Each structure stands twice: as C-alpha cells, then as structure tokens.
Amino acid sequence: MSRPYKRYVDSFGLAGNEMVLDYGSGWGRISRHIAERLSQGNGHLTCVDVSKVWMETIQKRLKKYPNVGYKLGDIAALDIADGAYDIVVVHFVLHHVPKDEQQEKLAILARKLKPHGRLFIREFTRADHGTPPAEIRALMSTAGLHERESRMTRSLIMGEVFDGVFDKAPA
Template sequence: MKGDENILDFGCGGGAASKHIAKALSDSGNLVCIDTSAFWLEKAKKRMNGFSNVEFICERIENADLPDNHFDSVFIHFVLHDIDEKDRQEILNSLAGKLKKNGLIYIREPTKHDHGMSPVEIVEHMKKAGLAELSGMHGEYFRWPHYTGIFRK
C-alpha cells in the first residue's frame, strides 16, 4: 500500500481492522467503512476518532451510494461466512463492481465446519464475480483454520 488509495472496509464492525488501514493511509488516501449495524458503526466511529479521511456508511453494499470502479482495494475480514449463503454471490458481485480495474480484494474467513465456509466456496464465489486468485493460504500455518486470500479484478 502506498497510502494514497481509496479503500473499502466491507463489514467493518467495530473498526479494529479499519484503524490499522486508516493509519497506513496518507492524507490523500480515503477509507470507507461500511456495515449494516448502526451499533458497530458507532463503535468504529469512536475508535477512529481523529481520522479525517474516513467515511462511515450504514447500508447494505448492494444499496449503498458508492461509485463503481472507484476503490483500489476492498477488505473483507471475518464477514462473508456470516452472510446468508443465498446473498453471498450478489454481495461479492457488488464489491467487485466497486473495484477499479486491477483492484484487489483481501479476504480472511474462518473455515471451520461449524463456523465458517470452505476455501473452495470462497474461491468459487470470487471467480464468479470476475476475480482471479493471486494468493491463498488455507490455514496450514495458523493455529486455527481459516482462509486468507488476495483476488484481483
């Protein structure tokens, strides 16, 4: 990251990851934190107090007034598995549409059978959204199973 990018943090929750992203941005970079929970967005706003280049949106991505082909990167951190299976593809299609050409989606998801989704499912959804897997780690180097991947538009 150079610092001047437009970044979307999808399902930002309380902003724990968002704060790290915002710290890496310069004054010319922008971060949009989107979540459907007003409760968690308020927590994120408090956590991110003092960052002038951060915007908060309480909306579903499919309905949000965000420009297409705008973001350099989208971050998805432990969110997709909590979305109803029937909605996942539409959401990923929307996120892919928000990315600039060659933009990146960074994703980290749990892969436990009782809480998570399979790496195969994640990759299939991304490919259907027109994204190519650049890298993916399937939990071999971590204490508990999860998938970490990078996809390019």
C-alpha cells in the first residue's frame, strides 16, 4: 500500500536538502517518504496537523528521523517562518478545512513558500466530499499560486481525484 505514496513523493523530485511542509500530515502516509528522502541530505520536514491524536501517532512513527519537526494546531497561529519552504504538500486535506477558511489557509501556505516554491495537492473532486477542480484552481489563483500541471485520477472507493502542482510566482 505504501508504494503509490512513495511514487507520489518521488514525483516531487527532491534532492534531499529541501525544506518541506506537509499540511495535514495525519499519520504520515506521505511524510514518512518525504522524511526518508530528506534524511539522505540535510533537508527538513515540518508536519502540521490540528489533531493531537494524529500528531502523537506520527511522532512515534517517524521518531527515527531527526530532520522532522512537528507543529500541532491551526497554521494561522503556529510559529512557522514565511518564505522558508521549497515544497508544501496538501494531501487529501482541503475538504477537511471549513469552506470559509480554505482561502485563508491556502494564502498562509503560499506565504510559507519561497519564491518559485511549489505546492502539491491531491483532493477528491466530489462536491459532497471534496473540492471541485474549478474551486481548487480559484483558491490557488487567489492565493497567488499558478498551475504548473494537473491531472485527474481515480480512487476506487472515493472516485475522481484532482492531482495538481502549483508554483509561487516571485513577488
């Protein structure tokens, strides 16, 4: 089950020395592979989640990686440097964020990126359990992120998935 997630992380093209932020890191399905890759260089991964349970779980799961930091809480209130990250990952998290907060959170995530940084997002597209692609694109564009590439894939259980990469244009 882990191989598709490793393949996804491989697609980020990490050299190993990057700063990466995994927003809504959960139990570490994606973070684990990022941490492994970054442990081969001097990169650093920041895991952010609002769930204490998942944060405790991921800390145990990734304890062998010294290059990982953990931040519990709302990203709006967390002490995380702006303009510091090469890559932000939002993997099946957006629909968990209340609609009226999504724009604010994406603007904050865009701010965390370095100029030319990239945001990788995967999100279900069903309106009742996901975010339609047009909404994702509008949110990203308002946050100052430009679509680099995207494609639709399918999850057997949950249906269509938007898989996109967005660039931060330098100010």
